[in-house]
Amino acid sequence: MSITAPKGFRASGVAAGLKSTGAKDMALVVNDGPEHASATVFTANRCKANPILWSQEVVKDGIVRAVVLNSGGANCYTGAEGFQTTHAVAERTAAGLGIGAIDVVVCSTGLIGLKNDRDDLLAGVDGCAAALAEDGGQAAAEAIMTTDSVSKQVVVEGSGWSIGGMAKGAGMLAPQLATMLVVLTTDAKVTPAEADRALRAATRVSFDRLDSDGCMSTNDTVTLLASGASGITPSEADFTEALTRACTDLAMQLLADAEGADHEIAITVLNAASEDEAVEVGRSVARSNLFKAAVFGKDPNWGRVLASIGTTSAAFDPADLDVAMNGVWVCRASEPAESPELVDLSPREVSVTIDLKAGQERATVWTNDLTHAYVHENSAYSS
Amino acid sequence: MSITAPKGFRASGVAAGLKSTGAKDMALVVNDGPEHASATVFTANRCKANPILWSQEVVKDGIVRAVVLNSGGANCYTGAEGFQTTHAVAERTAAGLGIGAIDVVVCSTGLIGLKNDRDDLLAGVDGCAAALAEDGGQAAAEAIMTTDSVSKQVVVEGSGWSIGGMAKGAGMLAPQLATMLVVLTTDAKVTPAEADRALRAATRVSFDRLDSDGCMSTNDTVTLLASGASGITPSEADFTEALTRACTDLAMQLLADAEGADHEIAITVLNAASEDEAVEVGRSVARSNLFKAAVFGKDPNWGRVLASIGTTSAAFDPADLDVAMNGVWVCRASEPAESPELVDLSPREVSVTIDLKAGQERATVWTNDLTHAYVHENSAYSS
Structure with a gap:
């Protein structure tokens, strides 16, 4: 109805x-x-x-x-x-x-x-x-x-x-x-x-x-x-x-239902100085083709998350960032922490959590992975 | 040497x-x-x-x-x-x-x-x-x-x-x-x-x-x-x-030699109000996954070029943009012009020319297409 x-x-x-x-x-x-x-x-x-x-x-x-x-x-x-x-x-x-x-x-x-x-x-x-x-x-x-x-x-x-x-x-x-x-x-x-x-x-x-x-x-x-x-x-x-x-x-x-997607990815940014900065950081990760291709490959490549965060103007200390994937804190204080092997990226739903330690605001940005099917569908759309 | x-x-x-x-x-x-x-x-x-x-x-x-x-x-x-x-x-x-x-x-x-x-x-x-x-x-x-x-x-x-x-x-x-x-x-x-x-x-x-x-x-x-x-x-x-x-x-x-690329794409922006704005417009197109996938599919999809230009803060009249692909002006004054069928995207080298009609500055930004091979290589990099 x-x-x-x-x-x-x-x-x-x-x-x-x-x-x-x-x-x-x-x-x-x-x-x-x-x-x-x-x-x-x-x-x-x-x-x-x-x-x-x-x-x-x-x-x-x-x-x-x-x-x-x-x-x-x-x-x-x-x-x-x-x-x-x-x-x-x-x-x-x-x-x-x-x-x-x-x-x-x-x-x-x-x-x-x-x-x-x-x-x-x-x-x-x-x-x-x-x-x-x-x-x-x-x-x-x-x-x-x-x-x-x-x-x-x-x-x-x-x-x-x-x-x-x-x-x-x-x-x-x-x-x-x-x-x-x-x-x-x-x-x-x-x-x-x-x-x-x-x-x-x-x-x-x-x-x-x-x-x-x-x-x-x-x-x-x-x-x-x-x-x-x-x-x-x-x-x-x-x-x-x-x-x-x-x-x-x-x-x-x-x-x-996004074109060709295999995964739905929720990127949650915690402890940002402002809600806008939390969204900026989340969106930067959501737009990283390298990160999105890694999720397609079920590869918990947190280095690509940090590389994306570094392109933003948000407040944070580059030497003190925490990143979790599906609840596993693979990076603490900008160093390797729990083993990425503990992260199971088989399910469609993926969560990425980023702790900026710069304030008290938060936001979640949603994206999809970058897949062969996405490329296929969008290379043939109008022809 | x-x-x-x-x-x-x-x-x-x-x-x-x-x-x-x-x-x-x-x-x-x-x-x-x-x-x-x-x-x-x-x-x-x-x-x-x-x-x-x-x-x-x-x-x-x-x-x-x-x-x-x-x-x-x-x-x-x-x-x-x-x-x-x-x-x-x-x-x-x-x-x-x-x-x-x-x-x-x-x-x-x-x-x-x-x-x-x-x-x-x-x-x-x-x-x-x-x-x-x-x-x-x-x-x-x-x-x-x-x-x-x-x-x-x-x-x-x-x-x-x-x-x-x-x-x-x-x-x-x-x-x-x-x-x-x-x-x-x-x-x-x-x-x-x-x-x-x-x-x-x-x-x-x-x-x-x-x-x-x-x-x-x-x-x-x-x-x-x-x-x-x-x-x-x-x-x-x-x-x-x-x-x-x-x-x-x-x-x-x-x-x-970019990972998985099938095409080298030169995006030249003409008649911008400043060189910085020319680079901003070129880079916006260079970062459009939809445009890059279209080039992989040999599809001269100029609509995706215009949609990218529209996300910038550069000076231009949205109703008066010209776009050429490999020298064919597929869009004049923001309307369909020469037939996209005249554009041959088989060669590796592709040129996109955008006339902003807003000044006298210009710049070229280079990018690659978005291919199955790029997704493949970057979904398997660390694993």
């Missing part, structure tokens, strides 16, 4: 012919109200796709009534014609729903630089509108998949209200990035300002700390729609906590 | 038992004068190996009389015992040559966190001292190889003087990084200050713009030794130009 679990939402997913496989490739999510509060965060990439350029304007007033999404083409770097295509999709969606185009967020994912056929997209919009259903969440979640092997969905229950979510993303997955799209729905009564604060708090510790391959997408969009249909106003703390759980659950689903 | 081509130098390379293969693993380069000017640049990694900690002190007075190098272990993160080992190697080298240990640079390369047997190293020093020869450059260049498949050497001739060089490095190759070691020799008469200016100018546009795998080593060292034995004092401009040619030649040899 996912995004259609909360009251006040309908959704659909159809095949519009964008994907050569004939699989579903367009989705529509509609907030039937009574309220239409929303919040959205976009990629930090300065090269933004046309749907982002459009949707940035749509979300400014905190009101979104519908999100229309397509896979099979990112509509990024397709020029003025591509922007007009996005606009036309929003207009067609609005016309079918009897609302204004300026309340329609558009999301696209797929190859950058590919111009989709506008007529295919518009026919897909019509198909989506006709297929809208109160149990359409599953179809919508399937329609936004690209290299994903499974659909990603979540439901978090509050007291009389709930949050639903769907996500896609398997590559170019270092959000702030081909393409992470997330739609979250709730029937809680929240204002646009509350929704914005809650969404930024939730994404900061979930999607923003996922760094599968270090590559930032041009199309990332996370949109929250609130219908108020439950009639219940949760405390902001309760709502933020539930939203954070939903985002973290979806982020872990993205991590587990 | 390489490092022993200039007058005033002897060198050697021997097998000291550090490598399990029995291959040569220790080298010694001696400047017999009459002068002993020198300049050295080290890795910018804050986690520095013991030989770096030692050699940073050695080079401060601009005088270096010998460089002793070992492969088969980086002596990094091996604690106080490791530092003492480096010191003992310098002392033994000095004793054998009748000089002071404080004039002996020590370089090590190999696995981080591995403690080499000190007796093996000291016996190797003795072996190197006994084997010193005026034609020992080849043996020395072979002894510093790790995953290198070939030795890297260069000779650049001046007017009555010359520059020789040797280098090793195939992985953790984003110098400022497991491990690039370079020794350069000259018989020109240059002061330590001139040598320092020339070396920094030369490395800035050569080794510093090589970014094979984005991973910065803990052991990188580039040392220049000047004997003055030619009796000739070249102009600083002439010497800097020749030294830059020597460094660029060695950098291209490193690039061509």
Whole structure:
């Protein structure tokens, strides 16, 4: 059910012919109200796709009534014609729903630089509108998949209200990035300002700390729609906590389905001088191809962890770093400690713990290993 | 001949038992004068190996009389015992040559966190001292190889003087990084200050713009030794130009032998607001695993180039970027232009040209593709 679990939402997913496989490739999510509060965060990439350029304007007033999404083409770097295509999709969606185009967020994912056929997209919009259903969440979640092997969905229950979510993303997955799209729905009564604060708090510790391959997408969009249909106003703390759980659950689903990955790696940095520095150190390790290839080879190569830490500007003493892998402290005070042979890297889940001994803050960054399958999949993506 | 081509130098390379293969693993380069000017640049990694900690002190007075190098272990993160080992190697080298240990640079390369047997190293020093020869450059260049498949050497001739060089490095190759070691020799008469200016100018546009795998080593060292034995004092401009040619030649040899690489990729950024911004943009593309995997797959995926540019802080208009691959302008004004089908990525050498249209500065950054062989080699390095 996912995004259609909360009251006040309908959704659909159809095949519009964008994907050569004939699989579903367009989705529509509609907030039937009574309220239409929303919040959205976009990629930090300065090269933004046309749907982002459009949707940035749509979300400014905190009101979104519908999100229309397509896979099979990112509509990024397709020029003025591509922007007009996005606009036309929003207009067609609005016309079918009897609302204004300026309340329609558009999301696209797929190859950058590919111009989709506008007529295919518009026919897909019509198909989506006709297929809208109160149990359409599953179809919508399937329609936004690209290299994903499974659909990603979540439901978090509050007291009389709930949050639903769907996500896609398997590559170019270092959000702030081909393409992470997330739609979250709730029937809680929240204002646009509350929704914005809650969404930024939730994404900061979930999607923003996922760094599968270090590559930032041009199309990332996370949109929250609130219908108020439950009639219940949760405390902001309760709502933020539930939203954070939903985002973290979806982020872990993205991590587990990352292109070609054999391992999910959680890098936890302890005792940093600041949370930002903990994230900086975690991300530096998450972006080390040598470390990631070592994990693929089940090699607890902690030297590559230290070499990555050394490239950051975080506070620490290079002569006093501790590193554990799967709970084995292979390095203490920057010297070899417990035997790396005690580290079993067979399971998919790997933990790396780094003690900076520089403060009291901490953070976890998630990444994947670097595998033959990753190289294969990404050397053949567009050909 | 390489490092022993200039007058005033002897060198050697021997097998000291550090490598399990029995291959040569220790080298010694001696400047017999009459002068002993020198300049050295080290890795910018804050986690520095013991030989770096030692050699940073050695080079401060601009005088270096010998460089002793070992492969088969980086002596990094091996604690106080490791530092003492480096010191003992310098002392033994000095004793054998009748000089002071404080004039002996020590370089090590190999696995981080591995403690080499000190007796093996000291016996190797003795072996190197006994084997010193005026034609020992080849043996020395072979002894510093790790995953290198070939030795890297260069000779650049001046007017009555010359520059020789040797280098090793195939992985953790984003110098400022497991491990690039370079020794350069000259018989020109240059002061330590001139040598320092020339070396920094030369490395800035050569080794510093090589970014094979984005991973910065803990052991990188580039040392220049000047004997003055030619009796000739070249102009600083002439010497800097020749030294830059020597460094660029060695950098291209490193690039061509990078672990598992199928392609050498030159990313040239044109019309940047500053040279630093040109380097930042080039390096962002050089570090995109998605772009590098696409080149391996012979896929001219320019969208991945734009997505990388967008992660930088350089000045440019996201709607007005041009990108060429092997001379085919596949993207003009941030839109599809010439057909990617015209781009032939079969040859090893690939050029990417990016026009930022934001100024008049330019820079080239060199990298390699991301291949199955890279993943294979680096998933099995220490096991």
